[in-house]
Amino acid sequence: MSGSYDESAGADDTMDSFWEVGNYKRAVKRFDDGHRLCNDLMGCLQERAKIEKAYGDQLTTWSKRWRQLIEKGPQYGSVERAWLAVMTEAEKVSELHQDVKNNLLNEDVEKVKNWQKEAYHKQMIGGFKEAKEAEEGFKKAQKPWAKKLKEMEAAKKTYHLACKEERLAAAREANGKTEASVTPDQQKKLHEKVDKCKQDVQKAKEKYEKSLDELNKCTPQYMESMEQVFDLCQQHEIKRLTFLKEALLDIKRHLNLTENQSYATIYRELERMILGSNTQEDLKWFSNNHGPGMHMNWPAFEEYNPDQAAAPPKKKKPDGAPPTPSTDHVAPPGDRSSVSSYDKNQTYSAEWSDDDQPAGYSGNENGGNGNSFEDDSSAGKGVRVRALYDYDGQEQDELSFKAGDELTKTEDEDEQGWCRGRLDSGQEGLYPANYVEPI
Numbered sequence: 360m361s362g363s364y365d366e367s368a369g370a371d372d373t374m375d376s377f378w379e380v381g382n383y384k385r386a387v388k389r390f391d392d393g394h395r396l397c398n399d400l401m402g403c404l405q406e407r408a409k410i411e412k413a414y415g416d417q418l419t420t421w422s423k424r425w426r427q428l429i430e431k432g433p434q435y436g437s438v439e440r441a442w443l444a445v446m447t448e449a450e451k452v453s454e455l456h457q458d459v460k461n462n463l464l465n466e467d468v469e470k471v472k473n474w475q476k477e478a479y480h481k482q483m484i485g486g487f488k489e490a491k492e493a494e495e496g497f498k499k500a501q502k503p504w505a506k507k508l509k510e511m512e513a514a515k516k517t518y519h520l521a522c523k524e525e526r527l528a529a530a531r532e533a534n535g536k537t538e539a540s541v542t543p544d545q546q547k548k549l550h551e552k553v554d555k556c557k558q559d560v561q562k563a564k565e566k567y568e569k570s571l572d573e574l575n576k577c578t579p580q581y582m583e584s585m586e587q588v589f590d591l592c593q594q595h596e597i598k599r600l601t602f603l604k605e606a607l608l609d610i611k612r613h614l615n616l617t618e619n620q621s622y623a624t625i626y627r628e629l630e631r632m633i634l635g636s637n638t639q640e641d642l643k644w645f646s647n648n649h650g651p652g653m654h655m656n657w658p659a660f661e662e663y664n665p666d667q668a669a670a671p672p673k674k675k676k677p678d679g680a681p682p683t684p685s686t687d688h689v690a691p692p693g694d695r696s697s698v699s700s701y702d703k704n705q706t707y708s709a710e711w712s713d714d715d716q717p718a719g720y721s722g723n724e725n726g727g728n729g730n731s732f733e734d735d736s737s738a739g740k741g742v743r744v745r746a747l748y749d750y751d752g753q754e755q756d757e758l759s760f761k762a763g764d765e766l767t768k769t770e771d772e773d774e775q776g777w778c779r780g781r782l783d784s785g786q787e788g789l790y791p792a793n794y795v796e797p798i
Contacts, residue, residue, distance in 0.1 A: 380508065384494070396603075412456075426443060462613040465607070510573075517566070520609070524559065742767065766780045780795075
C-alpha cells in the first residue's frame with residue numbers, strides 16, 4: 360500500500376496516499392484552514408476599507424483646497440464654473456468611496472463573520488466540532504483495516520526472516536560439503552537444518568498469503584467507509600467554496616463603481632458643465648466689468664457754482680472713524696480671503712518632489728512661471744495693502760472688498776482721504792484710505 364497513491368495528487372513522490380493509515384488528517388485539517396481563511400478574508404477587506412477611506416479623505420481635502428484657490432483666482436465666468444465642477448466631481452466620488460468602505464465593513468465583513476460562526480463550532484477543549492466528528496469518522500472507518508494491515512505486516516516480516524534463515528542454512532550446507540574438517544554427521548545436521556528452514560518458510564508464506572488475502576477482502580469495505588466520511592468533509596467544503604464565491608461577487612459589486620448609476624451620473628454632469636461653458640458670454644462679462652463695457656463719467660463742461668464749492672466733494676471720506684473691527688468683519692485665521700495665492704503655492708509645492716512637481720507649480724518666489732494665481736501686478740508699480748474692514752463700493756469707480764483681502768495701492772491718499780488701487784482680479788478704482796493697512 361505504501362507504493363500506491365493517486366497520481367492526480369501531483370508529481371511529488373514524497374506525498375503519501377490518502378489511504379495510508381493516519382493520512383486522513385489532511386482532510387480533517389481543512390476545517391481549521393477554512394476557519395482561518397475566513398479570518399484572512401475579513402482582514403483583507405478591512406485593509407481595503409482603510410484604503411477606500413483614505414482615498415476619499417484625500418479627494419475631499421484636495422477639492423476643498425483647490426475650490427478656494429479657483430474662487431480666489433483670476434478665472435471667471437462659465438469656464439470657472441466648469442473648473443469648479445471638477446472639484447464637485449471629486450467630492451461626489453469621495454462620497455462613493457466612503458460608501459464602498461461602509462459596504463465592505465458593514466456588509467461583506469459581517470457576512471463572512473456570521474457565516475464563519477454558523478459553519479464552525481468551537482469546543483470547550485479546543486478545536487472545532489466539525490473537525491472532531493470527521494476525525495472520529497475516519498478512525499472508525501480505518502480501524503478494522505488498520506488491524507488487518509498490522510497482522511499482514513507481521514506475517515510478511517516473519518516470512519522474510521524465514522527466507523533469510525533458509526538462505527543462510529543453504530549456504531552453510533554448501534560450505535560443509537567442500538570442507539574436509541566437516542564430518543558426515545555434521546553435514547547431515549546441516550542438511551536437516553535446511554529442510555527445517557524450508558518448512559518454516561512454507562508455513563510463514565502460507566500465513567503471509569492468508570493475512571494478505573484477508574486484508575484485501577477487507578479493503579473494499581474500508582474504502583467505502585473512508586469515502587463516506589470524506590464525502591461529508593467535501594460537502595462542508597462545497598458550502599465554504601460556494602459561500603466564498605458569492606461573497607467575492609458581492610465584494611466585486613461594491614468595489615466596481617462603474618456599475619453604480621450615481622458614478623456614471625457624476626461624469627455626465629461634469630461633461631455637461633464643461634460643454635456648457637460659453638466663451639462669448641465670458642468675454643462679454645469681462646468687457647462689461649473690466650473693459651470697454653464699463654460705465655464711465657466722461658468729463659463735461661460745468662458752469663461755476665459758488666454753492667458747489669462749499670459742498671463736500673463727490674468722493675468724500677467716510678464720516679467719522681472707520682467701523683470698529685469685529686468678528687463679523689475680520690477674516691478668521693485660515694480663511695481663504697486672508698491667505699495669498701503665493702502662500703498657498705509654497706505650502707502645496709512642498710508636498711511634491713522635484714521630479715513630480717506639477718507644471719502649475721514650477722515657479723519660485725521670484726520665478727517667471729509661477730502659479731497662475733500669483734498676483735500678476737507685483738511686477739508693476741504699487742504698494743500691497745490689506746483690508747481692515749469690509750467695504751462696498753457706492754459708485755462704479757469705487758472698489759469693493761472684504762476684511763483680509765489684499766490689493767495694490769497705485770496712488771497715494773488724496774486730500775479727501777481716498778486712494779486709488781487695483782484688486783487682484785484686475786479691477787481698478789477708489790477706496791477709503793483708512794480702511795486698509797500696508798502689508
